[in-house]
Amino acid sequence: MLKLIKFKMKQYTRPIGLFSIITILCLPFLARATLFMFPYFSDWVLTVALFILGAYLYMSSYMNAFSLRISFQTEQINFMPDDASNMLMHIPISFKKINLARLIAHIPTIIVAFISFVFLGFFFEKGFYEMEIFCLKSLNFRSYLLIICVYVLYLLLVQFIIVDKKAIMPKFMQKIMGSSFIDYFDKEVVGAAAPAVIVIALLIGIVTALPIIEYITPLQNYLLTIVVVLLSVAFFYLNASLLEKSV
Amino acid sequence: MSVILKTNNLIKYYDEKKALDGISIEFEIGKIYGFLGPNGSGKTTFLRACAALIKKHEGEVLIDGLKPGEKTKAIVAYLPDYNYFFDWMKVKDALSFFDDFFEDFDREKSEKLLADMELEHEEKISKLSKGMLARMKLAIILGRKAKLYLLDEPFDGIDGVTREKIIKTMISTFSKESTIIVATHHITYVEKLLDSVKFLYKGKIIDEFDAEDIRRDKGMTINEYYLEEFRDAETD
Numbered sequence: 001m002l003k004l005i006k007f008k009m010k011q012y013t014r015p016i017g018l019f020s021i022i023t024i025l026c027l028p029f030l031a032r033a034t035l036f037m038f039p040y041f042s043d044w045v046l047t048v049a050l051f052i053l054g055a056y057l058y059m060s061s062y063m064n065a066f067s068l069r070i071s072f073q074t075e076q077i078n079f080m081p082d083d084a085s086n087m088l089m090h091i092p093i094s095f096k097k098i099n100l101a102r103l104i105a106h107i108p109t110i111i112v113a114f115i116s117f118v119f120l121g122f123f124f125e126k127g128f129y130e131m132e133i134f135c136l137k138s139l140n141f142r143s144y145l146l147i148i149c150v151y152v153l154y155l156l157l158v159q160f161i162i163v164d165k166k167a168i169m170p171k172f173m174q175k176i177m178g179s180s181f182i183d184y185f186d187k188e189v190v191g192a193a194a195p196a197v198i199v200i201a202l203l204i205g206i207v208t209a210l211p212i213i214e215y216i217t218p219l220q221n222y223l224l225t226i227v228v229v230l231l232s233v234a235f236f237y238l239n240a241s242l243l244e245k246s247v
Numbered sequence: 248m249s250v251i252l253k254t255n256n257l258i259k260y261y262d263e264k265k266a267l268d269g270i271s272i273e274f275e276i277g278k279i280y281g282f283l284g285p286n287g288s289g290k291t292t293f294l295r296a297c298a299a300l301i302k303k304h305e306g307e308v309l310i311d312g313l314k315p316g317e318k319t320k321a322i323v324a325y326l327p328d329y330n331y332f333f334d335w336m337k338v339k340d341a342l343s344f345f346d347d348f349f350e351d352f353d354r355e356k357s358e359k360l361l362a363d364m365e366l367e368h369e370e371k372i373s374k375l376s377k378g379m380l381a382r383m384k385l386a387i388i389l390g391r392k393a394k395l396y397l398l399d400e401p402f403d404g405i406d407g408v409t410r411e412k413i414i415k416t417m418i419s420t421f422s423k424e425s426t427i428i429v430a431t432h433h434i435t436y437v438e439k440l441l442d443s444v445k446f447l448y449k450g451k452i453i454d455e456f457d458a459e460d461i462r463r464d465k466g467m468t469i470n471e472y473y474l475e476e477f478r479d480a481e482t483d
Contacts, residue, residue: 092318
């Protein structure tokens with residue numbers, strides 16, 4: 001297990017690619033959005049919330065689809081059912097342990113994310129404040145709903161294309177999208193992470209601008225945070241077991 | 248002789264296409280098998296099922312009495328017909344990976360094979376040519392002291408001289424406590440290696456025999472016999 005963690009850490013600490021840079025640039029927007037989402041929390045709760053979001057985003061930006069799977073329910077590393085192209089599929093270690101090792105190996109990158117999160121957050125504060133004002137003025141409830149629908153559809157596509165690929169994707173969807181499109185995403189899983197991150201950052205930013213946020217009580221906020229964290233953990237294990245069964 | 252791999256009515260579908268059609272077969276310890284058939288006959292699917300890389304199938308696969316999974320991966324060395332190493336890896340990283348995760352990996356043996364095949368440890372795997380990659384994969388897989396080797400088109404892309412060198416090494420280092428299954432449609436490449444042969448066509452075993460019997464009884468090489476058997480075969 002330790003060897004596996006070491007291996008994953010080595011893999012994750014390779015030079016950060018363009019998409020990770022894009023992600024880091026999105027972090028301040030998220031930091032700003034988080035401040036809106038948790039206005040009633042004390043500083044330390046806010047710090048933890050920022051930390052979780054930073055970790056969540058950073059993991060999702062990482063260059064493999066395993067990370068994608070953890071964060072967007074959608075895993076790699078090229079891991080697709082009936083696909084043995086990943087070396088980790090060949091080693092005598094269970095899938096769950098591989099996933100756990102991957103999660104642990106992310107800790108150093110999470111720390112880096114947290115630092116970037118805070119510093120860049122301050123740096124971009126003014127610009128994002130203006131963007132929020134824009135969102136508040138120009139978008140109505142229907143727009144928010146549309147954006148959420150598009151985002152959910154996007155996640156579903158990522159789920160079908162990257163994770164489940166053709167094995168689970170309904171045939172009509174394969175026909176609609178065409179094999180070249182599927183193959184593109186298949187190869188460009190990293191590329192798929194970046195837009196997802198951008199979309200989630202924008203979405204959170206916009207949702208925080210919803211007037212309804214003002215009516216959420218601190219207790220509801222607290223419960224919402226717990227639900228989100230529990231759901232993430234649950235999805236993490238669900239994905240691991242689903243993959244194990246589907247291969 | 249005892250059996251290392253046994254399948255019972257193994258069936259695998261890809262969508263509606265039947266890739267394996269009820270294969271019931273046994274492989275004994277201490278032999279080198281040729282698993283031969285034209286493109287699309289199901290060789291790769293069969294090996295993947297045995298390597299625990301396909302779980303969704305009907306029928307039974309038993310390796311050393313165990314169902315394919317975590318435990319069998321420790322005793323089975325599977326060589327896929329494509330590059331499954333991470334793009335960022337150098338040859339030395341692949342060595343370390345095998346050293347870390349396979350207890351039966353003999354690093355010295357593998358390093359010697361790599362040297363014989365003129366491969367540098369600092370070379371990046373993604374930059375290797377097709378032939379060099381094939382050599383590297385073989386050198387690393389053969390570094391394991393596995394009970395069962397599943398080699399899928401192992402000599403694809405390897406030049407004749409190197410191929411002869413590898414075959415000689417394989418024969419000289421082959422342990423009678425292990426079994427090698429070579430799946431290929433390049434019969435001439437592997438002919439010298441084989442003790443026993445199984446022909447696969449459209450997901451079914453259509454013939455199985457000892458290599459020596461064909462040479463002695465029919466006066467033919469395995470390749471000649473193969474060409475005769477598959478003369479009218481449809482391929483993908």
